[in-house]
Amino acid sequence: MRCRCFFVAIHRISKTSFLAKDSSRGQKEMDPVERLTSGFERFKKEVYENNPPLFSQLAQGQSPKFLVFACADSRVCPSVVLSFQPGEAFIVRNIANMVPPYDQILVVGQFGAHLVPLIVSGSPVDKVLRGWGCRRICRRPSQGQQSITWKGGRKLHARVLSLMKGSLNIAFRDVEYIVVIGHSRCGGIKGLMSMKEDGTTSSDFIEEWVKICLPAMEKVKAEHSALPFTDQCTQCEKEAVNISLENLKTYPFVREGVEKTTLKLIGAHYDFVAGCFGTWEI
Secondary structure, three states: OOOEEEEEEOOOHHHHOHHHOOOOOOOOOOOHHHHHHHHHHHHHHHHHOOOHHHHHHHOOOOOOOEEEEEEOOOOOOHHHHOOOOOOOEEEEEEHHHOOOOOOOEEEEEOOEEEEEOOOOOOOHHHHHHHHOOOEEOOOOHHHOOOOOOOOOOOOOOOOHHHHHHHHHHHHOOOOOEEEEEEEOOOHHHHHHHOOOOOOOOOOOOHHHHHHHHHHHHHHHHHHOOOOOHHHHHHHHHHHHHHHHHHHHOOOHHHHHHHHOOOOEEEEEEEEOOOOEEEEEEO
16 A cells, blocks of 8 residues: 655644753763753753643543654654653654564563574574573464574564553553554664675674665665765665564554554655655555
8 A cells, every 4th residue: 555644843842842841951061970960950850740631531440542653762752752741652662663563573581581582593683582591482384483592492473562551451451553663764674684695794783683674775776876875774674673573463452453553554664864754545
């Protein structure tokens, strides 16, 4: 389905958030703990104490309408950029705002259960996990993937969104919009676009993680090879969002919501250089 895209100017943050008022003044000289304390005091005075009805309501529970996937990049802060109020959105942040497909690796060991990207056998991370006594669970054979487990391990069917399983179990009845937000000058996307054609990587985690959106890189290089590398990265930032949106549809509870029209998937791109925010649906 063709995406319908439109762009709107971002409101000046100084008008939408108390955080923008000379927030950088004196931070280099300020003690880190003092910075945290003064930040909270400012929030309490300018937000908390001015919104008693809101925080009284939040004390009774939460029912956010938005579930947002955004990048961990410090320049991207959905609550500030989109002026979210407390209780308005669940926000999940990771490298390059990617959502893996429903079937993924779950690593179980002495430090608990962790969902991780596919790891190359014999890599340092692979060896560390073995040392932890972890068990490796791979994609289902039904999807044409070789099923591999570590010695003594067992196969499990993992939901990648169990990263926030507790929140989802409580909130999915009320969430109406899932938004995946890409952004300008994304380091994760740059790493994806810089990946060697043979698929080898220089790191054992970040590049393995961004491979989730490998189809986006392949599409951009096939359709926009004449563009400068920087522009290719911009295209990939948006295409990667589309991959994550499609991956979301592989989750049964997401697919069910979309089919019943009780849940809408929205793609977005935030350009913090130009001060623009675009959204589209697929």
